[in-house]
Amino acid sequence: MEHHDVIIVGGGIAGVSAAYELGRAGASVALLEQESQPGYHATGRSAAHFVQTYGNPIVQSLTTRSDVFFKAPPSGFCDVGLVADDGALFVASEERAHVLSELRSASFRPEAVVIIDRYEALELVPVLRPSQAAAALYEPGAGSIDVHALMQGYVRGIRRSGGRLSKGARVCAIGRRSGRWVIDAAGTALTAPILVNAAGAWADNVARLAGARPLGLKPMRRTMATLPIPLQGGVPRWPLAMDVDETCYFKPDAGRLLVSPADESPAEAGDCYPDEMDVAIAIDRLERLTTIEVARLDASWAGLRTFALDRTPVVGFDETVEGFFWLAGQGGYGIQTAPTLATLTAQLVQDLPAALPAETVESLSPARFSG
Numbered sequence: 001m002e003h004h005d006v007i008i009v010g011g012g013i014a015g016v017s018a019a020y021e022l023g024r025a026g027a028s029v030a031l032l033e034q035e036s037q038p039g040y041h042a043t044g045r046s047a048a049h050f051v052q053t054y055g056n057p058i059v060q061s062l063t064t065r066s067d068v069f070f071k072a073p074p075s076g077f078c079d080v081g082l083v084a085d086d087g088a089l090f091v092a093s094e095e096r097a098h099v100l101s102e103l104r105s106a107s108f109r110p111e112a113v114v115i116i117d118r119y120e121a122l123e124l125v126p127v128l129r130p131s132q133a134a135a136a137l138y139e140p141g142a143g144s145i146d147v148h149a150l151m152q153g154y155v156r157g158i159r160r161s162g163g164r165l166s167k168g169a170r171v172c173a174i175g176r177r178s179g180r181w182v183i184d185a186a187g188t189a190l191t192a193p194i195l196v197n198a199a200g201a202w203a204d205n206v207a208r209l210a211g212a213r214p215l216g217l218k219p220m221r222r223t224m225a226t227l228p229i230p231l232q233g234g235v236p237r238w239p240l241a242m243d244v245d246e247t248c249y250f251k252p253d254a255g256r257l258l259v260s261p262a263d264e265s266p267a268e269a270g271d272c273y274p275d276e277m278d279v280a281i282a283i284d285r286l287e288r289l290t291t292i293e294v295a296r297l298d299a300s301w302a303g304l305r306t307f308a309l310d311r312t313p314v315v316g317f318d319e320t321v322e323g324f325f326w327l328a329g330q331g332g333y334g335i336q337t338a339p340t341l342a343t344l345t346a347q348l349v350q351d352l353p354a355a356l357p358a359e360t361v362e363s364l365s366p367a368r369f370s371g
């Protein structure tokens, strides 16, 4: 038997960031990941945006609060910058241009964005079709997160604080005896009074194993593809460009152009592959939004973005099952909100005051689904 303060199920960004913050606060943590490496599922397949104007107001506030960590991580966390300041552009046609000011006034930090005209938008991203970019909402402080460096920083920190990270450790059964969870991790019995459910698309399955009521989390497939940069003269420094109705986005990424049809197809928890039709839709939408003509693709993949019914993450203790903590439902924002959600998890698990406003903590709590 190996005794810990906390067992975390799931080695994506949610699990590793929570393990890091709990370890930093002095807790003994065991993190269990079913795959042979952490970050294999949603975390390793994301578009890696850091965009403060993305998601509902609660999500936006969590992203904004994570900015400090991304811009100035704790000393020794990593040797490289975690976010490249490329900016983000939400573009609109003439008919949809009114939505931009609604977006701006609804955003958590309206001062972080400006509305620009067609000429300014085309200067930033010259391949946009003028008819599709009558105006745009520009967030200059947005950028791309180096997810690999972020994951490595968290994993190093877990090891430094003496945490256990077990790979290839699929949790198939969860017991509770004398106020402690008991889990077999690839042959070793682990116990802890608290279990953090950071199992991404599988979070409802893990809840069932622990005797907790599932929350109806919905895994949704999203498709990504890369193609050669369609220009002579190297990789351009364009911001992320997305149409205001989120039906297509693209940005330069590691010497290629990354494109997504921003699809959301309901799926089962599991490994996930792109559907050819969604890839074809991505190309079609990219060609409508820009003057790019796609001759060939380099790669395509898909991953699951898992949402709660109100599209707000679920963070907090289960109301009925003692010691069962939810850290799930991060949807399409789990990387950019991870630092704040991990800190909140460490505070709530250790029964410390939360650094977030009480109404935000309430909006994240699983208790909102009871009754």
Ligand SMILES: Cc1cc2nc3c(=O)[nH]c(=O)nc-3n(C[C@H](O)[C@H](O)[C@H](O)COP(=O)(O)OP(=O)(O)OC[C@H]3O[C@@H](n4cnc5c(N)ncnc54)[C@H](O)[C@@H]3O)c2cc1C
Pocket (backbone or CB within 6 Å): 009, 010, 011, 012, 013, 014, 015, 032, 033, 034, 035, 038, 039, 040, 041, 042, 043, 044, 045, 046, 047, 048, 049, 050, 169, 170, 171, 172, 198, 199, 200, 201, 202, 206, 222, 223, 224, 302, 303, 304, 305, 306, 327, 328, 329, 330, 331, 332, 333, 334, 335, 336, 337
């Ligand atoms: C295509 C795409 C684009 C995205 N773009 C962005 C973006 O631009 N910005 C952003 O912030 N977010 C983005 N996201 C969302 C982000 O990737 C997710 O919100 C985030 O990765 C979720 O992290 P997680 O740790 O909860 O889930 P995961 O990364 O899926 O991790 C859950 C882990 O739990 C493990 N697990 C499950 N069950 C068990 C078990 N029984 N035993 C042991 N281990 C188990 C799984 O193997 C998995 O590794 C995107 C997602 C996708 C798919």
